[in-house]
Amino acid sequence: xxxxxxxxxxxxxxxxxxxxxxxxxxxxxxxxxxxxxxxxxxxxxxxxxxxxxxxxxxxxxxxxxxxxxxxxxxxxxxxxxxxxxxxxxxxxxxxxxxxxxxxxxxxxxxxxxxxxxx
Numbered sequence: 001x002x003x004x005x006x007x008x009x010x011x012x013x014x015x016x017x018x019x020x021x022x023x024x025x026x027x028x029x030x031x032x033x034x035x036x037x038x039x040x041x042x043x044x045x046x047x048x049x050x051x052x053x054x055x056x057x058x059x060x061x062x063x064x065x066x067x068x069x070x071x072x073x074x075x076x077x078x079x080x081x082x083x084x085x086x087x088x089x090x091x092x093x094x095x096x097x098x099x100x101x102x103x104x105x106x107x108x109x110x111x112x113x114x115x116x117x118x
Contacts, residue, residue, distance in 0.1 A: 017110075018110070021103055021106045021107045021110065022107075024103070025099075025100075025103045028099055032092065032095075032096055032099075035092060036089075036092060039085065039088055039089060039092065042085065043082070043085050046078070046081045046082065046085065050074060050077075050078040050081075053074050054071065054074055057070040057071060057074060
């Protein structure tokens, strides 16, 4: 009867190797979450800035036509900023999708040799 000794280093190395893609995904997830939070913060800043500009335009306008033209200009600027932010969000989401598909591929690639060895 063969008695095998328990090798904790081998178990730890195998565990680290098995969970390496998950750890990398978690780190990337936190980075992406921070990036999304910063984008949300930037959008909130744009909204606040636009609101303050509208109030300022209301107080400085001398005629209704002047107020309308300033409000129209501010609306155009705000929409342009929001469009740029939406493009940034789209870029981030496409990067998230590609990272998730890469993670799946990495995990599948590691799982296949392990199954064949068993």
